Amino acid sequence: MPGRLLVLSNGHGEDLIALRVLLALHQRCPQLELAVLPLVGEGSAFAAAEQAGVLRRIGPRRQLPSGGFSNQSLTGLLRDLAAGVVGLSWHQWRLVRRWGRHGDPVLAVGDLLPLLLAWGSGAPYGFIGTPKSDYTWRSGPGSAGVAAVYHRLKGSEWDPWEWALMGRARCRLVALRDGLTARGLQRHGVRSLAPGNPMMDGLEGVPLPAALVGHRRLVLLGGSRMPEALGNLERLLLALDAWVLQPPGEPDAARLLVLAPTGSRPSPDDWLPLLRRLGYAPAAIPDGTGAQAAWSRGPVLLLIGSGGFGRWASWGEVGLAAAGTATEQLAGLGVPCLSLPGPGPQFKVGFAQRQSRLLGGAVGVCRSASELADRLELLLREPSLRRALGRMGRRRMGRAGGSAALAELVQQRLVDAATAAG
Known part of the structure; x- marks a missing residue:
């Protein structure tokens, strides 16, 4: 029998990671039935693969007001409760339990929520821990404050109840984002890999x-969670104005290209009110860019393209960022970034500072538009500084190839083991 695998993921970045692993797994096991349950949002990252017959999305899905970050604010939690998050989670729990009764394995991608559901399935499970890294408290820039003391006492950013679930006999695979974090959990008896x-x-x-x-x-x-993404983009574009309008010192400011790759949201239509409010006008799309829309204002040419990140990311000299996964990927390609935190619910000051520590300063956190303008001027003027920060970003994110390695482990430890047991 070809077998089945259920994948749980809890966020846009986690969906993208899960998708890459599943595409690699499908190449290894084309007859394997792959079911995906997105715990947060609609799971739009899986749409193309679902249409191609690689996998199928199952279960109830709903776009929550907090975008999955209700743990970062009381307001976000209350709005999610009003939107029915308790009922949604209950239905998801029941679906995972029904899946587990057949003994088919479950793969959790993310943090505590999918890990807890995978354990609750009663079936063999694996875990790809995406958001946590010991770099966030063991290195700078800046200080992790009280959190660093707490993590140092534990010896890991992961919490005791999380590594207890990772250490269960039914947990056949624990894969983490870097060797430092894996070694921290190994000291607690978790058979973790990177x-x-x-x-x-x-x-x-x-x-x-x-x-x-x-x-x-x-x-x-600007991120993918609406409407926060549009607020992030507006702050970054206004900060860019502060750089363009500052006293001369950057002779190439008259030829400034801003590449804005997006996912399904914000769409080009979502951009319209923002760009018109800021005084941008439609412009011709340069050949060979693959952009869906072009806008200009003074010396700035802005290109917008859904799904354009893979094409455009390596073209950048500097990133202006208020995003999670995409910012880390950009830094991993060697492009230093500057971030400008906002009111959230995701990209707030604490999130941005943690991201900067994770990436060893390859992302610099700015507190104002004028600070971002000054630091952008410095980065564009100093190629040696850009190269040094780029090397740090590459080191912290690691090389490509993780999807294929993880797919092999999932096949061996979950799929093949379940088939043999059956």
């Missing part, structure tokens, strides 16, 4: 088109 980071797969890119040679190039990342 086979590679799937976040860096599929980002080969294409050569820079001739039409763009000579431009200063920025990558603009």
Whole structure:
């Protein structure tokens, strides 16, 4: 029998990681039935693979007001409760329990919620722990404050109840994002591995088109959670204005290209009110860029493209970022970033500072538009600084190839083991 696997993921970044692993697993086991239960949002990252017959999405799905970050604010929690998060979670729990009665394995991607559901299935399960890294409290820049003391006492950013679930006999695979974090859990008896980071797969890119040679190039990342993403983009574009309008010192400011790759949201139509409010006008799309829309204002040419991250990311000299996974990927490609935290619910000051520590300062946290403008001026003026920060980002994110390594482990420890037991 070909077998079945249920995958649980709890966020847009986790969906993307799960998707890469599942595509690699499908190549190894094309007859394996792959079911995906997105715990947060609609799981739009899986839509193309579902249409191609690689997998199927199951279970109830709903876009929550907090975007899955209700643990970061009381307001977000209350809004999620009003939107029916308790009923949604109950239905998801019951579905996972029904799946587990057949003994088919479960793969959890994310943090505590999918891990807890996988354990509750009663079936063999594996875990890909995506968000936590011991780099966030063992290295700078800045201090993790009280959190660092707490994690140092534990010896891991993961909590005791999480490593207890990872250490169960039914947990056949624990894969973490880096060797430092894996070693921390090994000291607590968890058989954890760090086979590679799937976040860096599929980002080969294409050569820079001739039409763009000579431009200063920025990558603009506002995140994928609406409406927060539009607020993030507005703050970053206003900060860019502060750089363009500051006293001369950057001679190439007259040829400034801003690349804004997005997922399904915000769509080009979502951008319209924001860009018109800021005074941008439609412009011609340069050849070879694959952009869906182009807008200009003064010296700035802004290109927008859904699904354009893999094509555009490596073209950037500096990233202006208020995103999670995409910012880490950009830094992993060697592109230093500057972030500008906002009111959230995701990209707040604490999140941005943690991201900066994770990446060893390859992402610099700015507290104001003027600070971002000053630091952008420095980065564009100093290629040696850009290269040094780029090397740090690559080191912290690791090389591509993690998806294939994880797919092999999932096949061996979950799929093949379940088939043999059956």
